[in-house]
Amino acid sequence: MKTLLRTSSAAILLAAQMLASSSQAFDAVQLHTIDSRTYHLTISGKVLPRTHAGAAEVRIQVSPAEGTTVEAAALPDANGNFSLKVSFEGYPNEQVDWKLTAQSGTYTLTTHEGRHILSDDTAITVKESIHLTDHALILALR
Numbered sequence: 001m002k003t004l005l006r007t008s009s010a011a012i013l014l015a016a017q018m019l020a021s022s023s024q025a026f027d028a029v030q031l032h033t034i035d036s037r038t039y040h041l042t043i044s045g046k047v048l049p050r051t052h053a054g055a056a057e058v059r060i061q062v063s064p065a066e067g068t069t070v071e072a073a074a075l076p077d078a079n080g081n082f083s084l085k086v087s088f089e090g091y092p093n094e095q096v097d098w099k100l101t102a103q104s105g106t107y108t109l110t111t112h113e114g115r116h117i118l119s120d121d122t123a124i125t126v127k128e129s130i131h132l133t134d135h136a137l138i139l140a141l142r
Contacts, residue, residue, distance in 0.1 A: 044083035045128040056104035102130045
């Protein structure tokens with residue numbers, strides 16, 4: 001009977017130790033969770049041809065994999081230069097898609113798309129030129 005009691009005590013002690021170590025492992029996992037970060041995407045470039053660039057509206061749309069799509073718009077300066085900045089929430093190693101569009105008068109809508117993988121660096125810079133095409137010229141060539 002004593003032998004049986006010792007075995008039972010050892011089994012209970014072993015089970016208690018296993019439970020304690022699994023609880024500690026769980027606590028360690030909780031301590032290493034990753035919080036979302038605020039990322040800042042700056043996209044800049046030039047709208048061409050420069051003669052109609054000042055009248056073109058340039059728009060950026062950023063769609064994080066987890067979260068809300070954010071947008072911003074601006075008019076280029078007289079030389080066609082533009083710069084847009086948007087902020088959004090994301091996680092490292094997550095992908096974010098962006099779409100840049102421009103349209104001006106008789107010039108057709110031009111779209112550029114891209115994808116960026118987020119990292120520990122929260123500042124993202126993209127350089128992109130936009131070439132507007134004369135809509136009347138396209139119709140004449142058809």
